[in-house]
Amino acid sequence: MNYDFQFGAVFAAWPLLLKGTWTTIELSFLAMVIGLVVAILCAWGKTAGPAPLRFAINTYIELIRNTPFLVQLFFFFFALPAIGLRWSAHTAALIAMVVNLGAYATEIIRAGIEAIPKGQIEAGLALNLKRHEIFRFVILKPALKAIYPALTSQFILLMLSSAVVSVISADDLTSVAANLQSQTFRSFEIYIVVAVIYLLLALGFSALFRLIYARALNYPDRR
Amino acid sequence: MRTFGFPEFLFILEAAKWTVALSLIAFIGGAIVGLALALARVSENGTARHTAGAFIQIFQGTPLLLQLFLIFFGAPVLGFDINPWVAAGIALVLNSGAFLGEIWRGCIQAIPRGQWEAAEALSLSYVARMRDVILPQAWRIALPPTVGYLVQIIKGTSLAAIIGFTEITRAGQIINNATFQPLLVFSVVAAIYFALCWPLSLLAARMERRRAAALAR
Numbered sequence: 001m002n003y004d005f006q007f008g009a010v011f012a013a014w015p016l017l018l019k020g021t022w023t024t025i026e027l028s029f030l031a032m033v034i035g036l037v038v039a040i041l042c043a044w045g046k047t048a049g050p051a052p053l054r055f056a057i058n059t060y061i062e063l064i065r066n067t068p069f070l071v072q073l074f075f076f077f078f079a080l081p082a083i084g085l086r087w088s089a090h091t092a093a094l095i096a097m098v099v100n101l102g103a104y105a106t107e108i109i110r111a112g113i114e115a116i117p118k119g120q121i122e123a124g125l126a127l128n129l130k131r132h133e134i135f136r137f138v139i140l141k142p143a144l145k146a147i148y149p150a151l152t153s154q155f156i157l158l159m160l161s162s163a164v165v166s167v168i169s170a171d172d173l174t175s176v177a178a179n180l181q182s183q184t185f186r187s188f189e190i191y192i193v194v195a196v197i198y199l200l201l202a203l204g205f206s207a208l209f210r211l212i213y214a215r216a217l218n219y220p221d222r223r
Numbered sequence: 224m225r226t227f228g229f230p231e232f233l234f235i236l237e238a239a240k241w242t243v244a245l246s247l248i249a250f251i252g253g254a255i256v257g258l259a260l261a262l263a264r265v266s267e268n269g270t271a272r273h274t275a276g277a278f279i280q281i282f283q284g285t286p287l288l289l290q291l292f293l294i295f296f297g298a299p300v301l302g303f304d305i306n307p308w309v310a311a312g313i314a315l316v317l318n319s320g321a322f323l324g325e326i327w328r329g330c331i332q333a334i335p336r337g338q339w340e341a342a343e344a345l346s347l348s349y350v351a352r353m354r355d356v357i358l359p360q361a362w363r364i365a366l367p368p369t370v371g372y373l374v375q376i377i378k379g380t381s382l383a384a385i386i387g388f389t390e391i392t393r394a395g396q397i398i399n400n401a402t403f404q405p406l407l408v409f410s411v412v413a414a415i416y417f418a419l420c421w422p423l424s425l426l427a428a429r430m431e432r433r434r435a436a437a438l439a440r
Contacts, residue, residue, distance in 0.1 A: 071412050074395070078399065191289055198285045
């Protein structure tokens with residue numbers, strides 16, 4: 001096995017790789033923020049909403065969690081345009097990521113909210129806190145702290161699974177890699193370099209999440 | 224032009240057996256790799272612990288799609304002849320091995336310290352300690368998340384479509400290219416995955432509840 005590694009062609013294309021990396025970061029970040037909002041709304045609907053709404057949210061969660069992301073992506077990119085909903089590859093990728101993350105994060109957040117003891121909410125009422133204050137300080141903040149590890153690893157999984165959006169050429173890092181490999185044929189080198197970039201992204205995101213935790217959630221709790 | 228009819232449906236359904244076959248390979252191979260990794264992660268040997276840790280970090284920290292590409296496009300460059308079957312199999316085994324290894328490490332470490340110490344005090348050998356004391360107990364904790372992870376494996380096999388392996392998703396693409404009825408085709412594809420995965424999800428959730436109830440007693 002005498003293989004002569006040549007990383008030159010890969011590193012020569014660094015502006016393209018950088019751009020792809022940026023697109024992946026941008027897509028993941030947007031999907032995290034919008035997906036989190038979707039998930040908080042769905043978690044609220046699932047714990048406090050009327051029965052038909054709860055049924056609709058449950059159907060959404062089960063459908064998304066039991067089908068592959070790739071098929072969801074195909075659905076949003078190929079199937080919905082056929083009935084008149086047209087959008088770019090980039091938008092389709094973002095929508096698929098938001099819809100996917102929303103389902104997983106809803107379940108995580110719901111578990112966190114349900115783990116808050118009733119007595120704690122009653123204590124908030126007894127202290128004459130306003131309803132939104134109770135939701136913010138007594139329910140959301142402790143719930144967020146409890147589910148933080150699960151939520152952030154879901155975010156990182158989302159960032160990694162975003163590689164799949166390259167099949168519809170959404171200009172992400174893996175799309176760039178696939179284009180480079182068809183131009184230079186240095187597939188082994190390209191995919192090694194790109195894998196290292198993803199690894200660094202995953203480590204970077206988890207460092208960022210740890211920093212946010214230390215800044216915003218690192219208060220003592222009694223459990 | 225063809226329209227989507229019963230033969231087209233059957234073609235996609237037929238492909239489900241390749242999804243199942245690939246999932247079984249990934250699960251069985253992944254279980255072997257995963258057990259080795261989990262044992263290495265809890266061993267007293269620092270080298271084994273760190274090597275297994277690095278393996279898990281690499282496979283959990285990079286996209287499965289890229290692992291697949293690296294094997295499928297990389298192997299021919301190194302002079303190995305590889306087909307989509309083998310590439311998909313290797314990538315899925317290594318990937319699920321890393322995830323199962325990490326799940327099982329948690330389960331092994333959930334066994335109370337006293338059990339380890341008791342086994343040591345009885346001067347059981349390492350093999351006997353693991354086989355007769357730790358693993359049988361860890362197994363019961365590990366069952367619900369392992370069944371849950373099977374769903375991830377089945378969904379993961381869809382990526383093999385991208386390197387041209389004809390499983391459910393690829394069959395759907397082929398039919399879609401012939402019929403141009405994407406809404407129908409991808410709904411059928413999603414429905415077949417759902418039919419495979421949902422029972423497993425329900426089973427995992429039920430096992431989880433029963434375990435929680437057993438612990439609460």
